[in-house]
Amino acid sequence: METINPQDLIATTSAFPLPAAPWFLLLFKVIGFTLHAVPMGLMFAGILIALLMHTAGGEHARRWSTRMLRQMPIIVAFGINLGIVPLLFTQVAYSRVFYPATILMANQWIMIIALLIFAYYGVYLMAIGLKGGRERLTGKRMLAGWVSALLFISIGLIFASAMRMMADVGSWPQHWANTEFAGAVTGMAVNHGDPAVIARWLMVFGLSIMTVAAWIVFDAGFLGQRESEQYRLWARGFAMRLFVIGAVWFAATGSWYTFGTWSPAIRGEMFGFPLIPLTLVTALSPALVFALLVIRPGAVTKSTAMIVIHAQVVVVALNAVSRQVKQSLELAPFMRVSDEAVKWQVSPLLIFLVLFVAGVGFIGYLVKRAASEAREIEAA
Amino acid sequence: MHYPWWYVPHLTSPMLIAFIATIHVLVSHYAVGGGLFLAVEVGHAHRRGDRDYLAYLKQHAWFFILITVVFGAITGVGIWWTIGLASPLATEVLIRIFVFGWAMEYVFFLIEIAAAFLFFYYWDRVRPGTHTLFGWVYAIAAWISLVLITGITGFMLNSGYLRGAQPADIGFWQAFFNPQFIPQVLARTGGSLLLASMYVFFHASIWVKSPELKEKIGKRSARPALLGAILILVGGVGWFINLPEYSIITLQKAPALNIFMALLFAVTVAVFVMLYLGPYRNPAWMTPGFGILFLLFGFAAVTTGEFVREAARKPFIVHNVVLSNQVLAAELPQMQVRGLLESGPWSRALVQARHPEAVDDRGKVLDSTLAALPAEDRIALGAVVFQQACNDCHAIEQGLSAMSHLVIGWPDERVHDVARRPERYQHFMPPFPGTDEEARLLAEWMISIRPDPPGDMWFGDEPRTVAAPAGEEE
Numbered sequence: 114m115e116t117i118n119p120q121d122l123i124a125t126t127s128a129f130p131l132p133a134a135p136w137f138l139l140l141f142k143v144i145g146f147t148l149h150a151v152p153m154g155l156m157f158a159g160i161l162i163a164l165l166m167h168t169a170g171g172e173h174a175r176r177w178s179t180r181m182l183r184q185m186p187i188i189v190a191f192g193i194n195l196g197i198v199p200l201l202f203t204q205v206a207y208s209r210v211f212y213p214a215t216i217l218m219a220n221q222w223i224m225i226i227a228l229l230i231f232a233y234y235g236v237y238l239m240a241i242g243l244k245g246g247r248e249r250l251t252g253k254r255m256l257a258g259w260v261s262a263l264l265f266i267s268i269g270l271i272f273a274s275a276m277r278m279m280a281d282v283g284s285w286p287q288h289w290a291n292t293e294f295a296g297a298v299t300g301m302a303v304n305h306g307d308p309a310v311i312a313r314w315l316m317v318f319g320l321s322i323m324t325v326a327a328w329i330v331f332d333a334g335f336l337g338q339r340e341s342e343q344y345r346l347w348a349r350g351f352a353m354r355l356f357v358i359g360a361v362w363f364a365a366t367g368s369w370y371t372f373g374t375w376s377p378a379i380r381g382e383m384f385g386f387p388l389i390p391l392t393l394v395t396a397l398s399p400a401l402v403f404a405l406l407v408i409r410p411g412a413v414t415k416s417t418a419m420i421v422i423h424a425q426v427v428v429v430a431l432n433a434v435s436r437q438v439k440q441s442l443e444l445a446p447f448m449r450v451s452d453e454a455v456k457w458q459v460s461p462l463l464i465f466l467v468l469f470v471a472g473v474g475f476i477g478y479l480v481k482r483a484a485s486e487a488r489e490i491e492a493a
Numbered sequence: 494m495h496y497p498w499w500y501v502p503h504l505t506s507p508m509l510i511a512f513i514a515t516i517h518v519l520v521s522h523y524a525v526g527g528g529l530f531l532a533v534e535v536g537h538a539h540r541r542g543d544r545d546y547l548a549y550l551k552q553h554a555w556f557f558i559l560i561t562v563v564f565g566a567i568t569g570v571g572i573w574w575t576i577g578l579a580s581p582l583a584t585e586v587l588i589r590i591f592v593f594g595w596a597m598e599y600v601f602f603l604i605e606i607a608a609a610f611l612f613f614y615y616w617d618r619v620r621p622g623t624h625t626l627f628g629w630v631y632a633i634a635a636w637i638s639l640v641l642i643t644g645i646t647g648f649m650l651n652s653g654y655l656r657g658a659q660p661a662d663i664g665f666w667q668a669f670f671n672p673q674f675i676p677q678v679l680a681r682t683g684g685s686l687l688l689a690s691m692y693v694f695f696h697a698s699i700w701v702k703s704p705e706l707k708e709k710i711g712k713r714s715a716r717p718a719l720l721g722a723i724l725i726l727v728g729g730v731g732w733f734i735n736l737p738e739y740s741i742i743t744l745q746k747a748p749a750l751n752i753f754m755a756l757l758f759a760v761t762v763a764v765f766v767m768l769y770l771g772p773y774r775n776p777a778w779m780t781p782g783f784g785i786l787f788l789l790f791g792f793a794a795v796t797t798g799e800f801v802r803e804a805a806r807k808p809f810i811v812h813n814v815v816l817s818n819q820v821l822a823a824e825l826p827q828m829q830v831r832g833l834l835e836s837g838p839w840s841r842a843l844v845q846a847r848h849p850e851a852v853d854d855r856g857k858v859l860d861s862t863l864a865a866l867p868a869e870d871r872i873a874l875g876a877v878v879f880q881q882a883c884n885d886c887h888a889i890e891q892g893l894s895a896m897s898h899l900v901i902g903w904p905d906e907r908v909h910d911v912a913r914r915p916e917r918y919q920h921f922m923p924p925f926p927g928t929d930e931e932a933r934l935l936a937e938w939m940i941s942i943r944p945d946p947p948g949d950m951w952f953g954d955e956p957r958t959v960a961a962p963a964g965e966e967e
Contacts, residue, residue: 116846117842117845117846118842121838121841121842121845122497122838122839122842123838124495124496124838125495125838127495127585127586127589127660128659128660128661128821128823128824129585129586129589129590129660129661129663130589130660130661131589132589132590132592132593132665141596187606187610190562190563190566190606190610191603191606193566193567193570194566194599194602194603195603196570197570197573197595197599197602198596198599200573201588201592201595201596201599202592204577204584204585204588205588205589205592208581208584208585208588209495211577212496212577212578212581212584212585213496213497213839215577215578216496216497216498216499216578216581217497219499219578222574222578223509223571223574223575223578225574226513226567226568226570226571226574229567229570230563230564230567230568233563234563237559237563286842289497289839293843294500294880295500295873295876295877295879295880296498296839296840296843296876296877296880296881297497297498297499297500297877297880297881297884298497298498298499298500299499299500300499300500300501300578454661456661458592458593458664458665460665460666461593461594461597461665461666462593464593464597465593465596465597465600468597468600468601469596469600472600472601472603472604473603475604476603476604476607479607479608479611479627479630480611482619482623483611483615483618483619483623483627486615486618486619486620486623487615487618487619490618490619491618
């Protein structure tokens with residue numbers, strides 16, 4: 114089986130046309146991934162950092178940790194549901210590589226569901242310990258939090274493996290040969306030894322640390338307006354330090370990922386014209402958030418909070434775009450989304466777009482109404 | 494055949510879908526019905542200024558969030574995971590037809606989550622009207638999610654797809670408003686109301702101590718449950734009327750389904766009787782024992798109903814579009830000429846790598862080359878054919894509908910004939926998606942795993958060894 118040409122394992126284009134042009138599907142895949150990556154980053158790195166601060170931090174650090182851990186059930190709920198759209202559009206556009214890749218590693222891929230259930234209930238167990246104004250986690254609640262943090266980090270590793278497997282079509286024959294039974298796939302393939310998997314996983318962890326730092330600013334300036342001036346001052350300083358750690362981590366692991374695991378051909382494309390501006394902007398974009406933190410000194414304000422979180426969303430979005438471009442380049446020798454027939458589903462698409470915009474606006478309206486009424490009632 | 498096949502020993506991979514989907518259904522229906530219950534009851538309690546009832550409803554809302562937002566959401570994602578692994582072709586087809594339906598559902602999921610958290614975390618912190626509004630926003634968004642997903646599951650059971658139509662001709666709306674759509678929306682809405690009431694009885698029977706409050710909860714939640722029971726009946730009749738003809742025959746023909754249908758009927762009747770006699774007429778019966786038993790009966794009714802609904806779909810995953818062995822109905826005739834091993838990229842690559850003598854100069858797998866293979870290779874390729882064509886529903890030697898058990902006592906000719914034309918023996922079997930020679934490979938493999946008939950059965954002595962009755966000797 115080692116002699117199999119990987120290209121031969123790619124299915125022919127589907128008899129069922131794409132419901133929209135590839136650019137639209139990939140655009141929504143990127144938008145969806147960006148929206149997912151923000152809460153995902155908070156789950157991936159935020160629980161761990163918050164628990165560390167809860168254990169070893171000072172007064173303000175513990176206060177932030179308590180705030181963060183209380184928010185975590187809501188963050189996880191949105192993180193999971195916001196993951197639906199990128200997965201949906203990945204399956205539409207890349208069915209010919211997504212399904213074989215995940216089937217090859219089916220056992221660990223499906224394990225995500227079990228891990229996620231335990232991780233999410235662990236988050237609730239932990240957060241319940243902070244209800245009713247309690248500020249400190251007991252040992253068992255803390256343990257639940259640590260277990261959840263480790264489970265989310267493990268889930269991140271499996272995702273990194275799956276995305277790598279999807280783009281690494283060349284490795285399929287070997288994985289298949291190692292794990293097949295009468296030509297069928299046993300789902301036992303493992304590629305955690307692939308440096309690209311580890312580098313990518315660690316790089317996303319670095320990006321997640323930066324997202325946590327931006328969230329600290331957003332939380333202090335926007336959600337935590339009742340917190341003291343000292344707390345909001347501390348929040349800015351801590352966010353800056355954490356952001357630097359995340360940026361250094363991101364730079365180190367991103368360099369390993371880029372220069373240590375990309376093929377020369379991919380590197381040539383990403384560092385050649387016309388893609389080099391995108392690559393450089395993606396690599397340097399964290400500097401934008403850092404610069405904003407530097408030029409807006411003092412206690413975090415509402416406007417600083419909004420600017421910083423939006424800037425971090427831009428950083429995440431640029432990573433999502435570069436990730437998409439690289440994925441397309443890696444898959445180009447094996448398949449192109451543009452090879453598929455297209456038959457626009459105009460009216461369902463328009464309804465979705467209208468609902469998407471209206472839905473986001475409506476959620477914003479509900480949150481605003483809740484917050485303003487809560488303020489009025491408390492003031493009364 | 495377009496994708497690699499995931500082999501799960503003993504169980505078969507599609508059973509994982511059934512397992513996760515069944516668990517999910519028990520929670521997702523509660524997510525809809527429970528939302529409606531909370532919206533109606535919170536509005537009622539606010540209007541009456543009933544603090545005790547509001548306190549109970551808050552407690553129930555927390556239970557509701559822990560069950561639906563966590564377990565319901567993740568098992569819903571779990572269905573996505575498993576269908577992509579165990580039924581990739583059907584998933585690809587459905588996702589290309591319905592991607593914007595799922596995308597719309599995603600928007601409603603987000604609204605649901607936001608409304609659910611606002612409803613709970615802003616309890617007593619917003620005006621009663623706003624609080625009730627949050628409840629209704631959740632309830633309506635959850636019900637629309639149910640409507641959207643039902644359009645897709647209804648299409649799988651009766652696509653309304655015309656014979657000879659091309660895949661590109663299947664439009665979103667035509668597929669969405671399939672003959673099963675309205676009946677299933679009614680039945681699922683009813684099921685949601687009924688199941689939600691059972692969760693309420695269960696929860697209240699354990700956590701509520703006040704007899705007055707118990708009586709109130711019992712009375713008030715029994716009403717939507719009775720409405721749910723009526724909707725289930727109406728929707729169930731519509732579901733049966735709009736089944737394809739082959740599904741109706743399947744339900745009547747398969748012994749296991751006869752038993753499940755009888756069980757479904759009996760359990761459903763028991764639930765209706767328990768509902769009427771218990772919470773509606775005698776709310777004082779709401780003890781933990783009754784609450785647990787009632788919920789378990791509800792689970793039994795729902796899971797049995799789901800099993801019957803799924804089984805009635807065979808030999809299709811998507812009616813008239815995708816067969817249960819991951820073959821497009823439109824591609825079947827071509828595969829029967831071209832060959833199963835040649836048609837699938839993974840099976841073709843396997844033969845080229847492992848059995849190069851079975852391919853011609855152009856790398857094609859041909860009947861003539863397969864016929865010339867030694868017996869050992871033919872059996873090995875028969876196992877490959879089995880995985881691709883049969884393992885969706887049949888384990889090998891032990892497990893779910895194991896092939897070795899099915900062929901016990903069959904003469905070779907029958908094995909060959911069933912392998913070639915399974916649909917002639919059971920109409921809910923898909924036609925064999927390969928050539929005559931590939932059917933022979935499959936049959937030879939089936940014969941190779943066929944065990945001897947069990948040796949511990951006695952049907953009287955062999956006729957020749959039995960002494961003839963007195964007076965009849967020659």
